[in-house]
Amino acid sequence: MAGHSKFKNIMHRKGAQDKKRSNLFSKLSREITVAAKMGMPDPDMNPRLRLAVNAAKAQSMPKDNIQRAIEKASGGDAEDYQEVRYEGYGPGGSAIIVEALTDNRNRTATNVRNCFAKNGGNMGTEGSVAHGFERKGLIEYPAGAGDEETVLMAAMEAGADDIESSDDGHTIWTDPTALHEVAGAMENALGEAESVKLAWKPNITVAMDEGSAGTLMKLIDALDDDDDVQTVWGNYDIPDEVMEKLG
Template sequence: MAGHSKFKNIMHRKGAQDKKRSAMFSKLSREITVAAKMGTPDVDMNPRLRLAVNNAKAQSMPKDNIQRAIDKASANEGDDYEEIRYEGYGPGGVALIVEALTDNRNRTATNVRTAFSKNGGNLGASGSVSHGFERLGLIVYPASAGDEEKILEAALEAGAEDIQSGEEEHEIWTAADDLHEVAATLEKALGEAETVKLAWKPNLTVDVGERDAEVLFKLVDALDDDDDVQTVWGNYEVSDEIMEKLG
């Protein structure tokens, strides 16, 4: 899919979220606090916290905000959140996985179900679509980090499993258990990555036409707008032409 990142297409339309920086920072802060509470507030000793902090930095989240989120966990302040995964189908038979952190399971379930039902989707049971995805580690570098040959060589030396290069980005995929080690090795060779996270990679993708894509993006945006929703993954691909039409 030349012309733009498959990761940004399959994950969700990131632009809509980037326009709402305060909401994005709130979600990043929540993940940092949860990661610090579940382990230790030391990023060197807590891989999940290190991931959360690195992703926050990649989104230009101020250092004070990051430290405040860690301090909240150290002081045992703030709400206790649980991780929940929702699965369902969107327009055109697209499979979606919704990851959430919530302090009120009933509220989040109602909001997610409403978003699906109002935007041409159906919320399914746990496991209804995740069998069509792999849980992998994902590391994303901008195209400016180097050409495909340079990135491929560095990725192979670091122990990565696959690399997909486009005009905008290089996506490096690893086994989930190897993510932290591969990311650390790549950082020495290529510098800090734009994204380091656990991801849901579809085994097969669905090509979505313009009409279904328009409704699908409304569904994804509705889910993204919910404070409890952290990430939305899908198995869809939309052509460059349609993406340009829909903005």
């Protein structure tokens, strides 16, 4: 379980699926509204909105919910969200980047700091860990999209930078400015992706033992449960056998 795939794995691992799904829809709606407010309300004319809508569709978010989130951007009652990033240190020497959309920076900063403090971590200053990551575009396909060679060829022809394939699926990395274009080309070749988004890719990963991994999962769960937090990225690598023990 590497840092970039944590969200899907944690959702699978936790038992409170209904609550997590409601929370996920809320986060997706917020991103759609912000994207629509920052640009055109048409996904075809707004790359960020298209990514947000595709992410919502990948999670089976109802079309009515997506449309309401877009329409909310042009309404007078749309909240004024700000994008903020927090950085910190987790258990076992891991580095964590937290991305949030908030209408109250003080509230969010306090909540994120408390999550770190109560779960074996320590929130740092801006730039304290980001230097160990690279901003990239991330496209994920399930294993059923094709074998490694098929996906590799499609990714190369689409202009992707790198691909990682395993039994769990295919991870395609792109230049962040080319994400929309590469994702569109790959959709034409392989169908709709499971996930398309901007990501923080660690330059190196830190292997977690069972003790550190357990505490780290509690930290990530706490962060993910916060309404303002959109995504959590890390440089951790949890071996499969450790994940099985954690259950």
